[in-house]
Amino acid sequence: MSIAAKEAGARQESDVVLRYLRPHVKFPNMWCPGCGNGVVATSLIRAIDKLGLDRDNVVLVSGIGCSSRMPVYLDFQALHTTHGRALAFATGVKFSRPDLKVIVITGDGDSLSIGGNHLIHACRRNIDITTILINNYIYGMTGGQISPTTPPGAHATTTPYGSAEKPFEACDLAKGAGATFIARTTVYHTTQMDRLMMEAIQHKGFSLVEVISNCHTYYGRLNRLGQATALLRMFQEKASVQDKGTNMVDDRTKDMIPTGIIHRDSEKTELCDEYQKLIDSLAKGKPA
């Protein structure tokens, strides 16, 4: 491809992204320059656009945290909810309107600590909601406190001498709880991210995409890991891009970040479908 063609392609792509933003009402955004949240937002836009979804039928639901600000900036239906409880609100939306595409945007603090209970139960029910979990290993919005994914020994404002706690592995947790589509990627791997987002949105059942992201402002600074680009380089070097199917090699013992589709189960029934079947059978006067 010629340079001119590439440039034209890039221009086209940014035009697509601009179509789905609310630039005149909600910008400038509150994210720090170089934040991974913007990368995730544009990837989600590209995925939704490529899938040809009607934007008015897409509902973004979020709780509290930097990542949870995303529905403010993106021009879809948006529901802002309490800290950690986006999935509970989203379950209500999906149950009452199963025809809508419901996407939850959350972070590691929001979904794995205060909202951990809602995450595992949404996974267990296998309700058709896509959850984008942006994991930056720290609470960014409130100023850099330890989160449930902060690695052992890592520094946060509430662990100024290093964390003594064991972190959660979000994808393992979701798998154990019964989610039927689970994938991991990083903000460096945008092509992979686009594809995983599309697959997750198309998947019938509960899908989780964990995106490893950079909080250079707090996590990077407190742990002397450098600026946004240094963290992106770290993701580039540490990620093992596997994406070959569901039998991934778990090479985290080598300090690697396995990315790709971690688990896919197309057999398990989805909650709204099951519930409709129950309603139909009872309406006919027959027990389910």
Place this chain on the structure above:
Amino acid sequence: MGKDEDSKFLIITGNQALALGAKLCRVQVISAYPITPQSPVTETLSHYVESGQLKAEYVNVESEHSALSVCIGASTAGARAFTATSANGLAYMCEVIHWAAGARLPIVMGCVNRAMAAPWNVLNDQQDSMSQRDAGWIQIFCRNNQEVLDTAIQAFKIAETVYAPVMVCYDGYLLSHTVMPVEAPTQEQVDAFLPPYRPHTILDPENPKNINQVTLANPRLDERGVMCHGYMELRFLLEEALESARDTIVAVGKEYEEAFGRSCGGMLWEYRAEDAEVILVAAGSLASEASMAVDALRETGIAAGVVGVRVYRPFPKEELREALRDARLVLVFDKSLSYGNEGPICTDLKAALYGSESMPPVQGHIAGLGGRDIKAREIEAATRKALQNLEAGITTKPTEWLNCHI
């Protein structure tokens, strides 16, 4: 006056003042969850703990509900426990807020006052703590950062005397993130003022107990044949503790003044109120702002004064009756609202005045919700307007919303 030469002046925020207060009280267990604008309190404390300046357990938790639950467990096991939160964090604690009071645990919590969602707002009003007023906690409001520090130290003494938890309330951002000069007492001074915590009931493997088991409507014999209180008796005792806390709060305040040379007031504090005909009532930093309005009103010949509600629970009924006895007009400024009624301080104040010898007209105002700025001149204008109404013979006006553009 025992003003110590060793005590030092610091330039710190309200949040740092609260953390320092907790440290000087030698808290043994701290548990909290991040929320704006409270977070710097617990960040400062975690620094104290991990750098060895404070010998305490700092427990990171996954929610505010767990933060207070950890404090309840720690307090039951005999430790001095501390937490802090704001707005939705406080609301999320609600279940265990009632529990801490019912279990008679002298936990101290900082409530950095912030508006309740929805819609989201991180700025100041007092809806969060006001919404928890009926849970059985003592609630004390601070005017400035010095009072935040002093109140924190007094709070443990009050809590551990009457066995009821204390909420130290101060305005988000206006105090929590604003630096002010604060005189810090020495550790020796605080040690002399505050004895170690003596729990009334303790979880102890050597002496097993069944604490807070199910109670029924009526008193019952336990397995040893001893008649035990029913739920209603236990609740009466909690109420009795809160009522008795008035005397404790005043006594602890006086003792503090003798030891440290500073007073935050007793149940109330007053500013030029002695000969005032018009009295402005509010809690927290808003009451300080009202003092400036009073100065301006006095310059134009209006005898105005401020009565600040320092302690909101237990409510200073007698004290207000006394302070407002000679007032011709009372204006209440609430930074919160009991929807469908009026500001909570306004309601409680009217109830306190009912049946008293002089019942001055009371004009309620709602002000400063969600961080809406309140200027002294706006309070002044509201006072002049209420006075004009009074002159015109209008004494019952609906609640006024200050600086609300609808």
